[in-house]
Amino acid sequence: MKKEDTGKSKFVYLRIAGIIEQHILDNTWRTGDKLPSLRTICSDYGVSQNTALSAYYHLESKMLIETRPQSGYYVRFAGTKTPQLPGISSPSTIASFGMSDRLVSKVYDNLGEGGHLPLALATPANELLPIAKLNKGLLLATRELQGSGVAYDKAEGNERLRRQIARRAFAMECSLSHHDIITTSGCLNALSYCLMSVTEKGDTVAMESPVSFGMLQLAEALGLKVLELPTDPGSGVDLNAFEGALKNEKVKASLLISNFNNPLGSCMPDENKRAAVQLAEKYNIPLVENDISGDVYFEQHRPKSCKTYDRSGIVLWCGSVSKTLAPGYRVGWVAPGKFKETILKMKLYHSISGTSITQETIAGFLESGRYESHLRKLRHTLHGNMLRYSGAIADYFPEGTKASRPQGGSVLWVELPAHIDTVDLYEKALTRNISFAPGKIFTLQNQYQSCMRLNYGLLWNEQTEAQLKALGELAKQ
């Protein structure tokens, strides 16, 4: 597991925590080992008791260590108990049309009703969202927005929001102004306009494999074929395969979830992003980038986007606040590069305007810094959850189970031993009121039968652990 890069942190407690974490990952201290006392740390590092306590508190919240009353701090997480990473995927090189079955609607028919869904979803649970603050923001927006948002918005979308998005893009060395950005009704709506603008019915679009079924459904709705690309659970799409796809004359666009891919959790390294953009430019094939989860990183810095390396306007960068703040607000955006005029027309002709009041609310949230402070908490919680899931999978799932190790986002990909069919398992799990997303819905081909996507975007509690345990036991049967 890649450790959080706290070595260079400006906070002393984070530096100390980083050093201890590294030792745990290196097995210097193993699960169950007693760690140095607070007093030892104070004297070794010349810090106050509070600082030492903060370092341990940080590690505790990440589930790496635990306190035993009257005794001290012990290693809880074991590097050796992390499940192995799945290998790179190997989908067929033949593009496919449409969805194979009704499994998706079976899994998600109760969308919005809760119930047994948590492990199957891919958006953070309400408990992790700053609802009271958003409500205040909504009230404020009715006061600040002319006409309280009852009127149409500009075609490009809320200007305040677009300025904030441009500022955030700056942090990933991506030079955008608000003129380069168009707001949309969520990220899927942005992706829909992008694909409608750069493809026609019958064209082929290249995507990672496995890939979020939402992307496959969108392709289906537009009558597009999907060419699935081998994808590494760590570094994302295979660049050789990507270039091969772009050479195929039927491929008219690529769609990549560059950061914390859904369902893998993979993240393309900077150099791969740069190379992918260069290839897109070389073959003149638009690259639609779904960067919906990029803000939910577990390391020190936000990963860059493909857009960062875009010099010619070939990248259509899409994002939203649906994975971080408020899916139901339907606030998303696209920086469409040289396709701006087309996308603007698309938005205007299909929907006139986005919802004014929710855009203004999000604009205020970003502007005030409340978004960033919420993100800090969210990342911390999700990082801890990811580690807990990793541990639970190692503890409870069948021998040989592999799992991805996302460096961000809220989903991970589990590969059970080959003889286990996760569609069967899904049926069994449902009877125990447990749900998850079976691997088959993340491809148009006949693969990933023994895989599943799990959502860790929820409050970790005994029930979650019990569900994972029960799921593991069902899988063992």
Add this chain to the structure above:
Amino acid sequence: MKKEDTGKSKFVYLRIAGIIEQHILDNTWRTGDKLPSLRTICSDYGVSQNTALSAYYHLESKMLIETRPQSGYYVRFAGTKTPQLPGISSPSTIASFGMSDRLVSKVYDNLGEGGHLPLALATPANELLPIAKLNKGLLLATRELQGSGVAYDKAEGNERLRRQIARRAFAMECSLSHHDIITTSGCLNALSYCLMSVTEKGDTVAMESPVSFGMLQLAEALGLKVLELPTDPGSGVDLNAFEGALKNEKVKASLLISNFNNPLGSCMPDENKRAAVQLAEKYNIPLVENDISGDVYFEQHRPKSCKTYDRSGIVLWCGSVSKTLAPGYRVGWVAPGKFKETILKMKLYHSISGTSITQETIAGFLESGRYESHLRKLRHTLHGNMLRYSGAIADYFPEGTKASRPQGGSVLWVELPAHIDTVDLYEKALTRNISFAPGKIFTLQNQYQSCMRLNYGLLWNEQTEAQLKALGELAKQ
């Protein structure tokens, strides 16, 4: 001009007002004539002074009469001064592709910024909208909706809202349950899903002519040809031409703005709606009905919809609150008949969900009766405005100018003498800070050069009258 049908009203003052109105329209009393005194009415009709006063107050607010201090009530509006109705349109019978020019974006590039736009728009001005009550509703919705609307909504959309829409449909003898309705992000979004579901690129769709440029742009975005149909400013689409279109094998759908058509203001009589549906069934061509303005009627009852007569599910009935309450909320809906599964997939695949919080707010607004009470005021204001516009056109526009006489909605269609080019006029008007929608943008053909659409969905004041007067004078030059 068709008079408001108050003869059968349960309110005595409305009955009396109706009788007087009829006499004015019949020229029993002419412009400038003194009307019977309050005392005369009290004694003739055996009513209280208050009732007589209410009758005159009602007629005054409709601009039909005026008070002269110390003197009495006088006829202000003159039936004979109403401009003549334009004739039925006669577009070419050859279908056309795409928009001819950049005129639309020229007129609407400042959308959302106000300025000189009022006469060019087609949504009610903020001053006519119950903004404070909507804000209260929004606050209430954050309390009533689980998670305050941060989560995705159900695929079909807010159930409370769908129940309310079904109830309103009942009033036009249209039997729908909430299961028959899917919410959308405004009416245009509904129309977009409908056309995407029942047509393919290259197909032809039959529409009224002139028709709202939004419909033409949507067709352009989907690569559809448009067959424009002769349309009467009073009774809407010509049924013979409609049948002719449905016989054309390239026509895969029709799209009709059945009630208070934009830009004509025409309203299909019940028997025409029934006949249109029968034809759609006979030729098995889906009828997409845009009923966005049906609630803004000036007579006693809401006009029926084509959906009222739909037995086979061939009508896709679309509506929204964008012409009545809050365009910027993006709350619309569709009752897609037998295309429900396709439309639901369309919505799910292109946008997952609508904005939760604005849907809930509108649901509450409808449920509490606040919508209906707002509509009563809005209809009254718009009816008065329409009469004022009619009078101003008769007074200030060139001899021979014709104008439609909408029985609802907020736009009317003006046909200036043939030698006047409204695109030239538009350029001149802009320099005076006056805008309107030139006729050419309501067709794909080379016609309506001397026509314009005017918006009367605003607060009538001296400035409005001055703008209309200035516009008329410019046209005379």
